[in-house]
Amino acid sequence: MDYLVNLSLVKPVPELDARMERAGVTIRRALAPEFELVTGWVREKFGSGWASEMAVSFARQPPACFLATRTQKLIGFACHESIARGFFGPTGVDEAARGEGIGHALLLASLLDLKVMGYGYAIIGDVGPSAFYERTVGATPIPNSKPGVYAGLLNSAD
16 A cells, blocks of 8 residues: 655654764765665665666666665665655665664655655555554555556566
């Protein structure tokens, strides 16, 4: 199911920014020279479908993806406008770095970018952890949104 986020309610969270700083985590927009490294990492950790969406977000100008790094190592990512206009995702955090608020910080970076782009609402497509999105940004389910933009998606036969 898809979820809707009212971007007028999404604000920066200074406490989360301070938490990222204390943890040595930097959240920033991806840079074009990082394309191969980032898409390879996403492919390895999360699969080729998400790597393909990451590639699309890199093609936007400026890139529509944010990275979480620690000691100049990639530990998470968030994309928007990769599957459709106004959509958030995919997003992922390395298993070893989960539970530190990194996913929340990446989500806010992308949603605030969509807000700056002029969107009033964002759609989170095919939500997995719905409680996380409901709690962090007040996301609500969109009725009749299944199967959504991923309907008819080709799958490999492996």
